Amino acid sequence: ETGVTQSPTHLIKTRGQQVTLRCSSQSGHNTVSWYQQALGQGPQFIFQYYREEENGRGNFPPRFSGLQFPNYSSELNVNALELDDSALYLCASSVGTENNSPLHFGNGTRLTVT
Amino acid sequence: DQQVKQNSPSLSVQEGRISILNCDYTNSMFDYFLWYKKYPAEGPTFLISISSIKDKNEDGRFTVFLNKSAKHLSLHIVPSQPGDSAVYFCAASDSGTYKYIFGTGTRLKVLA
Numbered sequence: 001e002t003g004v005t006q007s008p009t010h011l012i013k014t015r016g017q018q019v020t021l022r023c024s025s026q027s028g029h030n031t032v033s034w035y036q037q038a039l040g041q042g043p044q045f046i047f048q049y050y051r052e053e054e055n056g057r058g059n060f061p062p063r064f065s066g067l068q069f070p071n072y073s074s075e076l077n078v079n080a081l082e083l084d085d086s087a088l089y090l091c092a093s094s095v096g097t098e099n100n101s102p103l104h105f106g107n108g109t110r111l112t113v114t
Numbered sequence: 115d116q117q118v119k120q121n122s123p124s125l126s127v128q129e130g131r132i133s134i135l136n137c138d139y140t141n142s143m144f145d146y147f148l149w150y151k152k153y154p155a156e157g158p159t160f161l162i163s164i165s166s167i168k169d170k171n172e173d174g175r176f177t178v179f180l181n182k183s184a185k186h187l188s189l190h191i192v193p194s195q196p197g198d199s200a201v202y203f204c205a206a207s208d209s210g211t212y213k214y215i216f217g218t219g220t221r222l223k224v225l226a
Binding site for chain 2: 004042043044
């Protein structure tokens with residue numbers, strides 16, 4: 001069974017640039033959620049994708065966008081990067097959209113914005 | 115507004131003793147709760163969950179207790195092992211939503 005994989009592991013970008021983070025879901029999982037974890041905080045929900053459509057969104061501006069592909073892999077795109085976007089970005093996969101399906105996380109992408 | 119709170123940022127326990135990690139929540143609509151463990155440079159790993167229809171769930175050395183009237187849950191680890199040293203997050207969700215609300219984490223250190 002293949003777990004959740006994320007790429008790249010680390011990334012340094014300049015304020016104003018754009019970034020794309022990638023995630024492959026665990027085999028058998030059809031739902032992908034993205035979370036942002038700032039230093040010293042718990043993960044914060046960005047959005048969820050199910051059947052290639054956004055299924056829900058947290059309190060993040062529209063410059064955070066995503067995609068899900070037919071193979072259930074996903075991308076997180078962030079435009080016009082700001083210094084506060086520096087964080088660990090976590091992708092998690094699960095089965096369906098019911099809240100009784102635990103999330104299985106990847107190891108994250110550490111984004112630094114300078 | 116922090117709907118899920120872990121008020122102890124850190125906890126140290128001797129190997130072999132019990133570790134008790136606490137979590138409080140404010141939203142009475144939450145009906146599913148999870149605990150995750152996180153090592154440095156790794157993503158959170160699912161440990162154990164509990165539904166609001168139960169007040170206890172056990173899996174090996176890990177037991178989660180839920181007190182709905184107090185809006186409080188706790189994770190008991192017994193016996194604690196040095197490999198349990200990590201940051202522990204509790205998370206909560208309610209039926210019909212798609213997102214989990216996480217606490218800020220408690221760093222557990224198990225001393226050999």
